Amino acid sequence: xxxxxxxxxxxxxxxxxxxxxxxxxxxxxxxxxxxxxxxxxxxxxxxxxxxxxxxxxxxxxxxxxxxxxxxxxxxxxxxxxxxxxx
Amino acid sequence: xxxxxxxxxxxxxxxxxxxxxxxxxxxxxxxxxxxxxxxxxxxxxxxxxxxxxxxxxxxxxxxxxxxxxxxxxxxxxxxxxxxxxxxxxxxxxxxxxxxxxxxxxxxxxxxxxxxxxxxxxxxxxxxxxxxxxxxxxxxxxxxxxxxxxxxxxxxxx
Numbered sequence: 001x002x003x004x005x006x007x008x009x010x011x012x013x014x015x016x017x018x019x020x021x022x023x024x025x026x027x028x029x030x031x032x033x034x035x036x037x038x039x040x041x042x043x044x045x046x047x048x049x050x051x052x053x054x055x056x057x058x059x060x061x062x063x064x065x066x067x068x069x070x071x072x073x074x075x076x077x078x079x080x081x082x083x084x085x086x
Numbered sequence: 087x088x089x090x091x092x093x094x095x096x097x098x099x100x101x102x103x104x105x106x107x108x109x110x111x112x113x114x115x116x117x118x119x120x121x122x123x124x125x126x127x128x129x130x131x132x133x134x135x136x137x138x139x140x141x142x143x144x145x146x147x148x149x150x151x152x153x154x155x156x157x158x159x160x161x162x163x164x165x166x167x168x169x170x171x172x173x174x175x176x177x178x179x180x181x182x183x184x185x186x187x188x189x190x191x192x193x194x195x196x197x198x199x200x201x202x203x204x205x206x207x208x209x210x211x212x213x214x215x216x217x218x219x220x221x222x223x224x225x226x227x228x229x230x231x232x233x234x235x236x237x238x239x240x241x242x243x
Binding site: 029 | 180
């Protein structure tokens with residue numbers, strides 16, 4: 001469904017809406033929901049989204065002295081390496 | 087491996103290179119951008135991904151895209167025409183058959199299949215046809231009301 005068609009649907013729904021206390025009011029986003037146009041999180045495009053990876057210490061309860069991220073920074077496609085120092 | 091998949095989606099013929107292991111749900115949502123078909127449980131339990139294949143309700147999450155080659159697939163996006171809601175869509179809207187709305191496309195497609203096969207079902211038949219569709223808002227009474235209203239051809243309010 002294209003945008004003008006969607007707008008026409010919304011307009012026709014509004015035109016039928018009665019006013020006053022006790023009136024049956026349709027949901028403001030009811031039309032989107034019944035035509036499948038309502039956008040939920042999983043429906044948003046993920047194009048261009050970056051992927052993050054977490055590196056955890058292999059030692060439990062150890063003191064973190066230093067993290068050498070130089071090799072990670074040099075990997076092709078890596079945009080950022082974020083550590084506690086940031 | 088990708089092979090050519092020929093089918094019709096919402097009345098339009100399509101020809102796409104699709105991996106053999108692609109699910110119909112992912113083909114519709116990711117390749118065609120038809121995100122009205124929802125991924126709920128992704129295991130065939132909730133019915134949110136219900137589409138029509140040659141008029142029959144099918145769970146797109148549990149159907150390989152290539153298994154419906156040559157078939158006519160219909161999704162929620164195919165029900166409204168030229169800016170007009172279908173009778174069933176209007177009934178769901180006006181009888182508050184959707185709350186959060188996530189189960190609504192699947193509910194409407196399952197109900198659409200029912201009404202095509204049996205235009206005037208009783209409430210028991212409506213409930214049976216929607217038995218595979220879960221609503222986590224638990225708005226079942228209004229969902230059955232909506233289908234019943236559409237079935238009796240109730241004019242617009």
